[in-house]
Amino acid sequence: MISAIAFDLDDTLAPSKSKVPEELGHLLVEIARHMPVCVISGGGFEQFDKQLLSSLSGTAEEFANLHLMPTCGTKYFTYESGHWTMVYSEDLTPDEVRRATDALERGAKSLGLWEPDSKTFGARIENRGSQVTFSALGQEAPVALKHAWDASGQKRNVLRECVEHDLPDLEVRAGGSTSIDVTRRGIDKAYGIREFARIIGVDFPDILFVGDRLEPGGNDHPVIALGVATRAVTGPDDTTAFARDLVASLGAPQPGAPQPGPAA
Numbered sequence: 001m002i003s004a005i006a007f008d009l010d011d012t013l014a015p016s017k018s019k020v021p022e023e024l025g026h027l028l029v030e031i032a033r034h035m036p037v038c039v040i041s042g043g044g045f046e047q048f049d050k051q052l053l054s055s056l057s058g059t060a061e062e063f064a065n066l067h068l069m070p071t072c073g074t075k076y077f078t079y080e081s082g083h084w085t086m087v088y089s090e091d092l093t094p095d096e097v098r099r100a101t102d103a104l105e106r107g108a109k110s111l112g113l114w115e116p117d118s119k120t121f122g123a124r125i126e127n128r129g130s131q132v133t134f135s136a137l138g139q140e141a142p143v144a145l146k147h148a149w150d151a152s153g154q155k156r157n158v159l160r161e162c163v164e165h166d167l168p169d170l171e172v173r174a175g176g177s178t179s180i181d182v183t184r185r186g187i188d189k190a191y192g193i194r195e196f197a198r199i200i201g202v203d204f205p206d207i208l209f210v211g212d213r214l215e216p217g218g219n220d221h222p223v224i225a226l227g228v229a230t231r232a233v234t235g236p237d238d239t240t241a242f243a244r245d246l247v248a249s250l251g252a253p254q255p256g257a258p259q260p261g262p263a264a
Helices: 024-030 045-051 092-109 143-149 153-164 188-201 222-228 235-247
Strands: 003-006 036-039 066-069 073-080 083-089 125-128 132-135 168-173 181-186 208-211 229-232
Touching: 003 188, 036 125, 036 188, 045 073, 066 188, 066 208, 066 222, 073 143, 073 188, 092 125, 092 168, 092 181, 153 168, 153 181, 168 229, 188 222
Parallel strands: 003 036, 003 208, 036 066, 208 229
Antiparallel strands: 066 073, 073 083, 125 132, 132 181, 168 181
């Protein structure tokens, strides 16, 4: 039995930088009718709006049970008075942003991972305020190219270790399929889940975290040390199957399922 649930976004609820599938959006809202639901991922709030919120349709009461944590939990938004309101933002200083940007570019170039401009799509390094993110193929690269670039995760791990060496005072994590995220030290997804638990008033073992990067070095991995329950998934299809089972266990109707008519 769990009292709350948290989901990663990219490659868990949706393909990288793509919208959450319609069925899964309905399932998330159905789960939110029964328990608090947190979505935590490396993208900024604008990305959450495009990928997640545009796929959701619910009441103010259901949205009030949704907790959004962009940039790996360094920012926290809740739904209040008809608007998404920022609760906190653990921003990097200008010096930290500069050092993170320099270390990411220097590390990628030294390892031969700085792709030619002709092979990139959009910004390679993005300052998200509370997080600096490197995307090897650019922020807008097609999903298929992203997945093919580092299918084993080896490139990201090598780059993460290189950048980590240059930024001992900051947190460096492998993010999505081509990305490395840099935040303030100790401000990661574990920090976000800790705040989520505090605000909703539940213990860590009563929270289930669902993500695709729970292995050491992955940006979902820090939550394991908290003692939360975890469920590793391989992608949105796997998450959808899990969400269907969860909704069924809650006794809720499946999205699109026929509803019983009036009693005779």
